[in-house]
Amino acid sequence: MNELQNSPPTKKRKICTSMSPLILLDVDIILKICSLLQEDGFIDLFFFIQVWFPFQTSETLATLLNNLDWSRVHEVVEPFKNLECRVFNNFVKHSAEIGVKGAMCYVSCKNLIKAKNPQHHLQILKSISAHDSMSFLAYHIFHTLYHPSTLRENAVILHAKCATDSEFRAKVEKNCTTLKGRYRKYNCNRYYRPDIFPQNGVCSSFVSGEDHNMDVFGLGCSYKEIVNSSCSECMILMMNFKIFRGY
Structure with missing residues (x-):
């Protein structure tokens, strides 16, 4: 009895009961929550992940x-030395370092738009393009931009991808819109519009009098025209117009 009275009281293990429901939620539900938080900015999403991830496996994260x-x-606002900007940049940097394809693609696109170490970032996009439709499109668009002689090669590859990969085809509009948004966000020279095609942007089929799809005298094109194009050069030309010129 005396031994029990003299023994130091044992500390009860603290259980974070308020966190229990969140910890037990399926990752698919967590993703839906993240999607909703992302609509209101980045900080809420970041802190939500910060609270959630310590209780998860690296695979789940x-x-x-x-x-x-x-x-x-x-679309995240990035004023100089703003808290959200610094937190966001660190989050993206860490995600890219651990091999998150979306983050790697984002960082490479940003640097390619700013012409920072283009060969390195082209190689990064190429390395992940087999498993990421956004990276696949970005690689072939930027590769043509930095190496104009590869125009036909990249055009044929993109055309074949659209014809044989229904998932890639379905995401063409979203991915082109994303690249356009990133270009407008990070293009320092507001009046610079890259021309990556010969003959002032006219495909060789038009020049040679062969069948082509791009109306070179028109004011733009639709995504339906892009994915249904029978001319590979017209397809990549129209993608270029959508991404870098906005029409």
């Missing part, structure tokens, strides 16, 4: 990060 909607991250 990777699943979450790889399935976030990275197509809209360029």
Whole structure:
């Protein structure tokens, strides 16, 4: 009895009961919550992940990060030394370092638009393009931009991808819109519009009098015209117009 009285009281293990429901939620539900938080900015999303991830396995965290909607991250407001900007940049940097494809693609696109170490970032896009439709499109568009002699090669590859990969085809509009948003966000020279095509942007089929799809005298094109184009050069030309010229 005396031994029990003299023994130091044992501390009860603290249980974070308020967190229990969140910890037990399926990752698919967490992704839906993240999607809703992302609509209101980045800080809420970041702190939500900060609270949630310590109780998860690295595999679960990777699943979450790889399935976030990275197509809209360029919309985050980034004023100089703003808290949200610094938190956001650190989050993206860490995500890219651990191999999250969406983050890697975002960082490479941003640097390619700013012409920072283009060969390195082209290689990054190429390395992940087999498993990421956004990276696949970005690689072939930017590769043609930096190496104009590869125009026909990249055009044929993109055309074949659209014809054989229904998932890629379905995401053409979203991915082009994402690239356009990133270009407008990070293009320092507001009046610079890259021309990556010969003959002032006219495909070789038009010049040679062969069948082509792009109306070179028109004021734009639709995404339906892009994915249904029978001319590979017209397809990549129209993608270029959508991304870099906005029509």
